[in-house]
Amino acid sequence: MKKALVLLSGGIDSSTTLAIAKNEGYECFALSFDYGQRHKIELLSAKKVAVALGVKEHLIISFDMKKIGGSALTSEIEVPKGEIQGIPVTYVPARNTIFLSFALAWAEVLMCPNIFIGANFVDYSGYPDCRPEYLKAFESMANLATKVAVEGKIKFKIEAPLLYLTKAEIIKKGIKLGLDYSLTWSCYDPQETMDFPKPCMKCPSCLLRQKGFNEAGLRDPLLK
Amino acid sequence: MKKALVLLSGGIDSSTTLAIAKNEGYECFALSFDYGQRHKIELLSAKKVAVALGVKEHLIISFDMKKIGGSALTSEIEVPKGEIQGIPVTYVPARNTIFLSFALAWAEVLMCPNIFIGANFVDYSGYPDCRPEYLKAFESMANLATKVAVEGKIKFKIEAPLLYLTKAEIIKKGIKLGLDYSLTWSCYDPQETMDFPKPCMKCPSCLLRQKGFNEAGLRDPLLK
Numbered sequence: 490m491k492k493a494l495v496l497l498s499g500g501i502d503s504s505t506t507l508a509i510a511k512n513e514g515y516e517c518f519a520l521s522f523d524y525g526q527r528h529k530i531e532l533l534s535a536k537k538v539a540v541a542l543g544v545k546e547h548l549i550i551s552f553d554m555k556k557i558g559g560s561a562l563t564s565e566i567e568v569p570k571g572e573i574q575g576i577p578v579t580y581v582p583a584r585n586t587i588f589l590s591f592a593l594a595w596a597e598v599l600m601c602p603n604i605f606i607g608a609n610f611v612d613y614s615g616y617p618d619c620r621p622e623y624l625k626a627f628e629s630m631a632n633l634a635t636k637v638a639v640e641g642k643i644k645f646k647i648e649a650p651l652l653y654l655t656k657a658e659i660i661k662k663g664i665k666l667g668l669d670y671s672l673t674w675s676c677y678d679p680q681e682t683m684d685f686p687k688p689c690m691k692c693p694s695c696l697l698r699q700k701g702f703n704e705a706g707l708r709d710p711l712l713k
Numbered sequence: 714m715k716k717a718l719v720l721l722s723g724g725i726d727s728s729t730t731l732a733i734a735k736n737e738g739y740e741c742f743a744l745s746f747d748y749g750q751r752h753k754i755e756l757l758s759a760k761k762v763a764v765a766l767g768v769k770e771h772l773i774i775s776f777d778m779k780k781i782g783g784s785a786l787t788s789e790i791e792v793p794k795g796e797i798q799g800i801p802v803t804y805v806p807a808r809n810t811i812f813l814s815f816a817l818a819w820a821e822v823l824m825c826p827n828i829f830i831g832a833n834f835v836d837y838s839g840y841p842d843c844r845p846e847y848l849k850a851f852e853s854m855a856n857l858a859t860k861v862a863v864e865g866k867i868k869f870k871i872e873a874p875l876l877y878l879t880k881a882e883i884i885k886k887g888i889k890l891g892l893d894y895s896l897t898w899s900c901y902d903p904q905e906t907m908d909f910p911k912p913c914m915k916c917p918s919c920l921l922r923q924k925g926f927n928e929a930g931l932r933d934p935l936l937k
Contacts, residue, residue: 552776557815559822576860583818586858590814591781594807598783617863626857630850634810636800639841 490516492601493648494592497521497547499534501698502607502651504542504673505663509650510605511542512666518599519547520592524584525555525563527677530686534674541672550591554581561677568678570691576615577693579677585618589627593645597635600643604631608649612656612697624649656701664707671710688712714740716825717872718816721745721771723758725922726831726875728766728897729887733874734829735766736890742823743771744816748808749779749787751901754910758898765896774815778805785901792902794915800839801917803901809842813851817869821859824867828855832873836880836921848873880925888931895934912936 493515495507510517521535532549539547558564560581569578585608592604608619617623628647632638638645651659663670675698676688688695688711702709717739719731734741745759756773763771782788784805793802809832816828832843841847852871856862862869875883887894899922900912912919912935926933 548780550776550780552774554818556772556774557819557822559818576864580860581818582821582860583814583855583858586817586854587811587814590807590811593810594778594783594805595781597806598781617860618858620857623854623857626850626854630810630847630854631807633844633847633850634807634842636804636806636841640800 491603492516492518492599493603493605494518494520494596494599494601495544495605496588496592496607497535497539498607499531499538499673500607500675500694501656501663501670501673501701502609502659504534504538504668504670505659505666506605506607506650507538507542507544508663508666508668510648515603517542517544518595518601519544520595521547521549522588522591523549523551525553527562527568528674528679530679531674534672537672541669548595554584557582568692571693572696573615573693576617579614579693580616583618585616585623586627589647593631593635596645597637597643600637602643603646603648605648605650607651609651609654609656609659611653612701614693614697621649621652655704656697657704660701660705660707669710671713673711715827716740716742716823717827717829718742718744718820718823718825719768719829720812720816720831721759721763722831723755723762723897724831724899724918725880725887725894725897725925726833726883728758728762728892728894729883729890730829730831730874731762731766731768732887732890732892734872739827741766741768742819742825743768744819745771745773746812746815747773747775749777751786751792752898752903754903755898758896761896765893772819778808781806792916795917796920797839797917800841803838803917804840807842809840809847810851813871817855817859820869821861824861826867827870827872829872829874831875833875833878833880833883835877836925838917838921845873845876879928880921881928884925884929884931893934895937897935
């Protein structure tokens with residue numbers, strides 16, 4: 490059975506990517522990161538989604554990006570509210586490069602040529618490490634970096650099936666594949682409540698999620 | 714003052730690289746990793762070298778590569794003794810890619826264009842991620858991955874000043890720069906003793922170190 494390693498944050502994009510890989514017949518391995526993110530609650534969603542979609546193994550790697558800082562998600566910089574122009578302060582320096590590097594390491598051990606990432610270039614946050622030219626460059630580097638690639642046993646491929654879809658198209662695709670979006674989490678700045686955390690509904694990630702559901706003509710099941 | 718971020722394991726190559734960057738007039742930042750390596754003792758050497766060479770800041774990032782495995786340095790696979798043909802089992806999947814990715818993240822926050830790595834292509838261990846074509850590919854990727862590069866504020870450069878030197882040439886260079894090699898550590902498989910750890914003198918890294926000192930006509934100060 491062909492293998493896929495899927496980066497899984499627990500958000501809409503990575504969860505849909507996992508659903509797509511599963512639907513394409515891959516045996517899926519999910520990789521998540523506890524990196525000091527403000528919205529660590531997303532890991533709970535990642536776990537739920539991984540179980541719901543029956544991944545073969547779900548690995549969570551921990552490290553502290555707060556030591557490096559430079560982002561509203563990993564330091565005291567405030568999460569902005571409303572829509573943003575340019576590359577926002579929620580950008581985490583080299584995050585996808587770090588995530589993909591760990592994915593590459595595990596993929597080499599698993600002998601898994603396909604690395605799936607939910608990067609999106611249409612309704613996206615302006616992050617440079619979500620662009621097609623970046624993903625292509627990572628792929629070239631990966632095939633020079635690793636023993637199994639250099640020995641000709643594997644050619645790594647970075648798969649980004651959502652790259653050219655709008656958020657609404659992503660959501661419609663996931664719904665078609667039976668994905669339950671109430672399991673997913675998007676908010677960068679969760680509000681503490683007595684019983685369970687609630688999305689802030691104001692951060693760029695919340696706004697993008699709402700825009701997606703609105704344009705898809707659907708109701709976000711997380712807001713029930 | 715121009716800045717350099719130097720990957721520092723505490724071995725001969727990375728310590729010499731730091732001495733070179735310092736000698737070239739850079740304000741140096743050192744980055745080390747506690748990644749579950751068998752020879753974690755190298756971090757003590759990294760600290761000593763960082764202090765001796767007066768780095769501006771020394772950051773140690775922790776994560777557990779044992780979860781990923783696939784190497785004699787991070788799993789139960791035995792460290793080989795003697796010289797090795799081909800890419801050895803001490804190769805750690807995607808290690809330099811992970812290290813350079815964290816370096817890139819910190820370099821972006823520091824606004825530091827120069828990332829120094831002690832990669833060596835002559836008296837080396839056969840690791841694919843020590844080759845010039847790999848380093849070039851990482852550099853290209855880095856300049857597409859990051860906000861400061863995409864905005865034209867920085868062009869990252871991966872500097873590998875030891876790339877084409879033999880181990881003996883590296884050691885002679887370090888000695889000339891006043892580096893005290895008794896602070897450094899190379900052995901992959903340290904032997905526990907009553908008072909302090911001793912190099913095994915049989916693993917490929919010990920053999921390469923001895924070969925270097927022998928060819929340089931010097932005595933390894935660690936063996937006093």
